[in-house]
Amino acid sequence: MTVNRGGEPGYAGAGATFCKVPLVLDPADLAGADVVIVGAPTDEAVSNRPGARFGPRAIRQADVSGGSPPSRPNMDVGVDPFAVLTVVDYADARVVPADKQASHDAIRRAVEEVCAAGAVPIVLGGDHSIAHPDVGAVAGHLSPATLGLVHFDAHADDAPEVYGVRLSHGTPLRLLVEEGAIRGEHIVQVGLRGYWPDPEDFEWARSQGFRWHLMEEISERGMDAVMDEVVAEARVADHLFLSFDIDVCDPGFAPGTGTPEPGGITAREALRAVRRLAFEVGLAGMEVVEVAPPYDSAEITALLAHRLVLEALSGLALRKLGREPAPERSGV
Numbered sequence: 001m002t003v004n005r006g007g008e009p010g011y012a013g014a015g016a017t018f019c020k021v022p023l024v025l026d027p028a029d030l031a032g033a034d035v036v037i038v039g040a041p042t043d044e045a046v047s048n049r050p051g052a053r054f055g056p057r058a059i060r061q062a063d064v065s066g067g068s069p070p071s072r073p074n075m076d077v078g079v080d081p082f083a084v085l086t087v088v089d090y091a092d093a094r095v096v097p098a099d100k101q102a103s104h105d106a107i108r109r110a111v112e113e114v115c116a117a118g119a120v121p122i123v124l125g126g127d128h129s130i131a132h133p134d135v136g137a138v139a140g141h142l143s144p145a146t147l148g149l150v151h152f153d154a155h156a157d158d159a160p161e162v163y164g165v166r167l168s169h170g171t172p173l174r175l176l177v178e179e180g181a182i183r184g185e186h187i188v189q190v191g192l193r194g195y196w197p198d199p200e201d202f203e204w205a206r207s208q209g210f211r212w213h214l215m216e217e218i219s220e221r222g223m224d225a226v227m228d229e230v231v232a233e234a235r236v237a238d239h240l241f242l243s244f245d246i247d248v249c250d251p252g253f254a255p256g257t258g259t260p261e262p263g264g265i266t267a268r269e270a271l272r273a274v275r276r277l278a279f280e281v282g283l284a285g286m287e288v289v290e291v292a293p294p295y296d297s298a299e300i301t302a303l304l305a306h307r308l309v310l311e312a313l314s315g316l317a318l319r320k321l322g323r324e325p326a327p328e329r330s331g332v
Contacts, residue, residue, distance in 0.1 A: 148237025184208025278315025
């Protein structure tokens with residue numbers, strides 16, 4: 001049985017599928033899928049520590065629950081996403097070591113194939129530069145200027161360049177806006193903190209209509225109150241792409257990342273926020289990026305990323321069923 005596409009670098013190839021869902025290698029076999037997992041194992045665009053190329057494999061293998069066929073009843077919402085959604089794993093895009101553009105082209109093609117099949121792509125990164133091809137692919141599949149983006153991150157990723165380089169994990173939002181893939185007023189950022197970007201980059205984002213919620217605001221108002229506002233802001237656009245950089249979480253919950261920043265959100269806040277967006281707004285696409293296993297501790301970052309995908313699936317399943325969450329509660 002063929003389990004990869006061949007010709008891949010050693011760190012690429014599915015290795016294992018997400019939650020043991022069926023492996024699909026031919027785009028013709030994507031027909032009928034609701035959600036498709038795609039790996040994007042590339043980190044040539046990082047400005048700090050590399051290692052995110054190992055993220056897709058680590059996220060797929062972080063499932064501690066086991067079991068086959070997949071069965072993951074979510075006690076917080078009362079739904080098993082795999083009983084409601086047809087989910088398959090499309091393995092990894094055909095990335096090319098040391099060639100950022102070729103890798104990005106391969107990621108874009110893979111996501112375009114998923115969109116053409118009518119499924120929601122969930123992309124496992126990889127560094128955050130992959131937002132340029134994967135968000136761009138989803139935007140290109142939809143009517144012009146109808147895609148919104150909710151971006152969880154410690155960093156704004158809207159620089160014009162990083163160390164003189166345009167194609168970087170610090171520039172994807174700038175590229176997407178300048179190329180017309182997404183409008184600035186359709187971008188909402190959550191969890192920004194620390195010492196970058198520069199005031200000039202904030203001024204550019206402000207001029208484009210970006211909206212953001214700093215970590216300081218989350219500390220003052222509480223995550224649920226901020227997410228109420230984010231959900232409302234996300235509904236301004238017709239469709240939503242959810243971009244989740246794992247470094248939005250405090251390094252105590254997600255140490256395995258290349259550019260950590262102290263003082264982030266908790267794992268619990270992250271899981272609930274992702275589920276709310278998937279359920280209350282719906283998703284046209286999603287990515288989880290910047291998981292760098294070489295810096296992880298006991299795989300807790302990879303496990304959190306895995307669970308973020310499961311929460312998104314649970315939210316999408318509830319939305320498909322058209323019902324509210326029904327948590328498992330004690331008593332009559």
